[in-house]
Amino acid sequence: MTTLPDLDSHQSQELNLSTADYSLLTDLYQLTMAACYTGEGLEQRWASFELFVRRLPEGFGYLIAMGLAQALEYLEKFRFSSSQIAALQATGIFAGASDRFWSLLAEGRFTGDVWAVPEGTAVFANQPLLRVEAPLWQAQLVETYLLNTLNYQTLVATRAARLRNVAGEQATLLEFGTRRAFSPQASLWAARAALAGGLDATSNVLAALQLGQQPSGTMAHALVMALSAVEGSEDQAFSAFHRYFPGAPLLIDTYDTIAAAERLAEKVSSGEMELTGVRLDSGDLITLSKQVRSLLPGVSIFASGDLDEWEIARLKAAGAEIDGYGLGTRLVTGSPVNGVYKLVDIDGIPVMKKSSGKLTYPGRKQIFRSFAGGKVKADRLGLVTESPLNEQALLQVVMKQGERVQPPETLAAIRQRTAASVASLPEQTLRLDSPVSVQVEISAALQALTEETEKRRRVSGLPQATAKDAK
Secondary structure (H helix, E strand, O other): OOOOOOOOHHHHOOOOOOHHHHHHOOOHHHHHHHHHHHHOOOOOOEEEEEEEEOOOOOOOOOEEOOOHHHHHHHHHOOOOOHHHHHHHHHOOOOOOOOHHHHHHHHHOOOOOEEEEOOOOOEEOOOOOOEEEEEEHHHHHHOHHHHHHHHHHHHHHHHHHHHHHHHHOOOOEEEEOOOOOOOOHHHHHHHHHHHHHHOOOEEOOHHHHHHOOOOOOOOOOHHHHHHHHHHHOOHHHHHHHHHHHOOOOOEEOOOOOHHHHHHHHHHHHHHOOOOOOEEEEOOOOHHHHHHHHHHHOOOOEEEEOOOOOHHHHHHHHHOOOOOOEEEEOHHHHOOOOOOEEEEEEEEOOEEOOOOOOOOOOOOOOEEEEEEEEOOEEEEEEEEEOOOOOOOOEEOOEEEEEOOEEOOOOOOHHHHHHHHHHHHHOOOHHHHOOOOOOOOOEEEOHHHHHHHHHHHHHHHHHOOOOOOHHHHO
């Protein structure tokens, strides 16, 4: 294993990230492979890589594709600065790399094409969310970042879509995951993916403002405890908060939830207070919500506290009187989306991976989706050379020669597509318990190419055949 030289103590504490650093935000082997390609004179060969998941996370019947906007922004800005190149050279790892490799980094940018399913589209296992067609060195170097943004945002968007489907359209769903997200950058991506996946708002102020949205939230127990201690009572804490935020929802479970609700009910009934909502963050949410509803019939009840789609389904089934939910830890963490990025074609030669349990299909592919009665009937995974058969082709060209072919979509448009995608899925695919994914058929042409590619590999004894054989 290669060991990098130690950085001085001051540098080692500075792990800040800007868009100028993105080209180096990659795994070492991407760069070593690019150096090898260059040394062998292969760096400009036209390569196609596809990003897909081999299997869905356990308990998931579908995924909602997300993260394309950030992927395209990254590809547009893909550059290596002189200081980045100097830092790579200083490691000593690339002592054997050719001069051509360094000039390639210094002069290069992403010049390839990208095909992708639109954000908010439901996809299944072995279906490409995205395909990169570019010179080999470029297509290789961008793998890590593309997987990072698409894997994570797809996870959060899918969880958000499931939460919305379970909670129903009338429920208010807020994203509260910033403090549990894996990094500050991840918290911004999580907020975006959650909103695009169907949630109403985020408590992350920076994310909301960057997305042109209104941030949303309530209060923490700290305010109630601090003001109660200093000013004398929980009621005085509530009154103080309402002086600055009239009618705002109040967190009522710091001490005694029902006692707080009873006192608030008296004030609301007497006209002394206007109250739009209360929040419950602990305890038996079923029993408490019913009791609070009886005391405050016209006030919205909001629940939080490690909730997910299964818990919301349980609460609803038990008749809990809850109008909205705050979603945090389980939304922005949980079972990962294990997307992979695999070479499928090099200079027109189809290639495939044959490892046990990790088979990939060769060639550049398209997803053909058919509908019946407004619901997804089946998907066909085929080659780009095939024509739709009363089907919708899902992969669209989104970048040509390193330039976007259309402006970025609005969050509202992506959210609307997510809702339509989920509504089009069969009930068995949407259910939380033992979901059944939509059937994905392998087209006859793709099956034939797979068999031909494997036969050629066996006959040659080599991992790659000639272009003549491929034809």
